[in-house]
Amino acid sequence: MKFSFLALVAMIICSSCLKQSIPDAMLASKSGGKGRVTATMSYKISGNPVSISVSDADNQPPDSYPHLYCRKNQSYYTFEAVGSTGEITFTFLTDSLTVGRYPYAISMYDTFVTEYNGVNEYVYAPSDSITVNVTSFTKGHISGDFSAVLTPLIMPGNVDVFGVPSSVPITNGSFKDVPVLY
Amino acid sequence: MHFDSSVEKRQTTAMNKRTIATSLLIFFFTQANAQLGVMRLVGNGTKDYKLGYGAFIKTGIPVSPGNDATVEIGADVFPLDDTYGTIMCPLKAGYRYTLDGSGKGFYVEPQVGFDIYGVTSLQDKNGGDVNLKYHGVIFAAGTGYLFSISDVSFDVNLRYETVIAHGGSNNLISLGISKGFSFGRRDSNY
Numbered sequence: 001m002k003f004s005f006l007a008l009v010a011m012i013i014c015s016s017c018l019k020q021s022i023p024d025a026m027l028a029s030k031s032g033g034k035g036r037v038t039a040t041m042s043y044k045i046s047g048n049p050v051s052i053s054v055s056d057a058d059n060q061p062p063d064s065y066p067h068l069y070c071r072k073n074q075s076y077y078t079f080e081a082v083g084s085t086g087e088i089t090f091t092f093l094t095d096s097l098t099v100g101r102y103p104y105a106i107s108m109y110d111t112f113v114t115e116y117n118g119v120n121e122y123v124y125a126p127s128d129s130i131t132v133n134v135t136s137f138t139k140g141h142i143s144g145d146f147s148a149v150l151t152p153l154i155m156p157g158n159v160d161v162f163g164v165p166s167s168v169p170i171t172n173g174s175f176k177d178v179p180v181l182y
Numbered sequence: 183m184h185f186d187s188s189v190e191k192r193q194t195t196a197m198n199k200r201t202i203a204t205s206l207l208i209f210f211f212t213q214a215n216a217q218l219g220v221m222r223l224v225g226n227g228t229k230d231y232k233l234g235y236g237a238f239i240k241t242g243i244p245v246s247p248g249n250d251a252t253v254e255i256g257a258d259v260f261p262l263d264d265t266y267g268t269i270m271c272p273l274k275a276g277y278r279y280t281l282d283g284s285g286k287g288f289y290v291e292p293q294v295g296f297d298i299y300g301v302t303s304l305q306d307k308n309g310g311d312v313n314l315k316y317h318g319v320i321f322a323a324g325t326g327y328l329f330s331i332s333d334v335s336f337d338v339n340l341r342y343e344t345v346i347a348h349g350g351s352n353n354l355i356s357l358g359i360s361k362g363f364s365f366g367r368r369d370s371n372y
Binding site for chain 1: 226228302304349
């Protein structure tokens, strides 16, 4: 009896040493068992480097600063990133995101892509484009690369005035472990 | 022919299960104590929880003059706020050992069991509702005091309990009081 009781007390003490509560452990495993995931993104816009990093990316509030996530909408996904130099966003025109290449060129409307140091850059001219390549989509996180050629919006107004077409290149774009929120 | 015998076998098995379940229920409700408790979740990730409460039915089967094998089933509720919180339904077996061997007074009681239903409802940081459902193994160790007032038995007890599941544990401390409504127990009627 004495031995059994001591053994039980030892088991309780050992199990209490588990570092997480059950809900925390389950939430951690939902995020791919990686624990806290850091989402990162980097690119060069007109040769100027930009990088965004969000720690504990699975638990970022929607409008927090900085933020970096991909959100599922009804029939498309919106990729959003906000950092110290501005924001970048693009849309995956699919209702089921998978690994693959997602090109986007001009359509009926000018499409906002990024703001860099106060200037908004659009897919506007016929020669503008943005291409996102999702190279992995595992356990709710996407990684990949992207590039774009954009036109700056110089003077917004009733009639927007754009700058030199396709004069803003985005190169060396990459993102890693960006959570897909539903 | 084979079909008929297999149907008969299934019916017999189902009847046996029902008989066992009914017997257990009758045993529980004729030998049980009702218990209320206040409890507190302790450990990592529990600081936002308010004081919890629980209700239990517990029965003891005498195995020697001063000691009982015990079976307990209950429900614990730990509110986070008006909407969210944790609920656990433990089913435990234990051994209640009175220190002076009389079946009264101070006792210690180790327990093991299973969380037959556990759910934690919370809001994630994206504003979405999350319901996490789980089962788990339970280890508990408690101590208490058995006494009577006007032939009504009471049990005041303090227990530490841990539920283990999914690589984590919910740990709680419980202070409870139980009142006996048993019918066929030993003379001490605890």
